[in-house]
Amino acid sequence: MSNAVLSIQKLEAGYGSKAVVRDFSLDVAAGEFVSLLGPSGSGKSSVLRAIAGFLPAMGGRILLEGRDITGETPERRNVGIVFQNYALFPTMTAFENIAFALRVAKRPQAEVEKRVRDMATLSGIDEQLTRNPAEMSGGQQQRVAIARALVTGSRVLLFDEPLSNLDAKVRVTMRREIKRMQREVGFTAIFVTHDQEDALTMSDRIVVLNGGRAEQIGHGRTLYRQPATPFICQFIGAxxxxxxxxxxxxxxxxxxxxxxxxxxxxxxxxxxxxxxxxxxxxxxxxxxxxxxxxxxxxxxxxxxxxxxxxxxxxxxxxxxxxxxxxxxxxxxxx
Ligand SMILES: Nc1ncnc2c1ncn2[C@@H]1O[C@H](COP(=O)(O)OP(=O)(O)O)[C@@H](O)[C@H]1O
Ligand SMILES: [Mg+2]
Missing domain, CATH: 2.40.50.140 (Nucleic acid-binding proteins)
Incomplete structure (x- = not known):
């Protein structure tokens, strides 16, 4: 598909010689929100790691904006990643966490200031910039992590179970916040979750993974009304x-x-x-x-x-x- 911002073609990936992602193909349009939904061990994080470049492909290709990045190092792929445990630097303030990649790239101080403050405003954490992660709530830490992923200008964001450590109320708020930020920035999202409610509420399309394969891909309503397999029938809804x-x-x-x-x-x-x-x-x-x-x-x-x-x-x-x-x-x- 020519207008796909991310095109994954017959991806095989795994650990040692064992493939845990098999024959995985997915085209994602610019600005689309796609969830990878599946039980623990179904290969969701492995697909994400392969897109990010942390897990080499054993077969197939990954194209980002038409460019073949299959053999590219993670640093050169220009995708942002947000993890479940936030992965913030504990001894740095929120400001320095967000600024990290810009510091590494040796951007001038005035530019760092502006970009970090813009991202903090977008993420709703203007007041928290001088705090360390330990002085912030889980939801605030997750906002810092999202700001950090966006600050370099990545327009493809990978989320690995970013809401799993949040309590139920904050989780619902953060779903809406991530969608709001997506609307404002227009980024493309690949969102890994084992929670069908995350997937159903946020996604344009859902990919249900089972044993490293995409079992069905479609809008939540389609998966619910027209499940392709017994697994989908039992995994989406009850x-x-x-x-x-x-x-x-x-x-x-x-x-x-x-x-x-x-x-x-x-x-x-x-x-x-x-x-x-x-x-x-x-x-x-x-x-x-x-x-x-x-x-x-x-x-x-x-x-x-x-x-x-x-x-x-x-x-x-x-x-x-x-x-x-x-x-x-x-x-x-x-
Ligand atoms: N570092 C690793 N080394 C070996 N096997 C792994 C490693 N990480 C994950 N796996 C295996 O790969 C499969 C998929 O794991 P993963 O992608 O983490 O699933 P999910 O994110 O859906 O829970 C599982 O069988 C898991 O045990
Ligand atoms: Mg995982």
Whole structure:
């Protein structure tokens, strides 16, 4: 793709002779926000390290703005990186942390001052510039790390789980802050996370990694509504896998294959009206909704219910599946 700012083509990368990233291809447009989402060990950080140049490619190519950087040293790639642990220099002030690369490049003091202050304003840390990392909150440290990644003029930013060490409230704020900065600066982002909510809320596209391969690439809504594999179905959102007896009972399914139903597509009725008889085994209260577990045909199936109008634990209910809401893999569609 000619307008891709970053083009990864059939990348193979790993440690020793073992490839942990395999046949990985991705074109990223300028200004796009792409998340790499996957469980621990699925190869997310390895893809990022290969883009940054810390992990050599064993095969394939990486192009940055049309330039082949596959064999280039990290310093010459001009990508910025933001890590989970911030990786700030502990004995330096926020100002000097942000200024570091400019000092190395021996930029004149007036230019350093201006660029660091501009980035501090963008990142919302004007007041923190004289502090050391230990005197800042996690969110503030992460802002310093982002300012430091942007100050050299890198327009491709790689984020490796930057929100994982932040508490839930700060995490939500930082998601919005990163998106705001992206809008203001227009940088391109490759954002590694194991948190589907990070990926769903921030991304133009999500790449789901499984065992070092891209299992599906698309907008969050596409991955959610049209999962390509059982893995995607279970990793994005929450699904019940119906055992064959339950699938037969609830769907009249006769064919082979694995059937999945999202929790919100499991319908519960107190009396009659089709479906199967189920016994409520327990209920988890989650604030805005509750998860109701039921036993059907000896198997557990769960539903997500809004509000407080819930069946009693131990009671019998009727359970059915919203029409058209089943994802079937490896068999004939219903
Ligand atoms: N330095 C390393 N040496 C050897 N194997 C590694 C190293 N770093 C990661 N791996 C292996 O590579 C695979 C992918 O790891 P990684 O890219 O860190 O996954 P993720 O970031 O998705 O958790 C895992 O099986 C992991 O054990
Ligand atoms: Mg990682």
């Amino acid at each position: 699904s019940n896998e119906l055992s064959p007896p339950v699938a037969r009972r609830l769907l009249g399914a006769k064919g082979e294959g694995r059937s999945f139903v999202r929790l919100e597509d499991v319908l519960i009725a107190e009396n009659g009206g089709g479906g199967a008889r189920a016994t409520v085994s327990h209920i988890e209260f989650l604030g805005s909704h509750s998860r109701v577990y039921m036993i059907v045909e000896g198997d557990t199936i769960s539903a997500m219910l809004l509000g407080d109008d819930l069946p009693d634990v131990g009671s019998e209910v009727w359970v059915s599946i919203r029409p058209g809401a089943v994802h079937v893999f490896g068999g004939t569609c219903l």
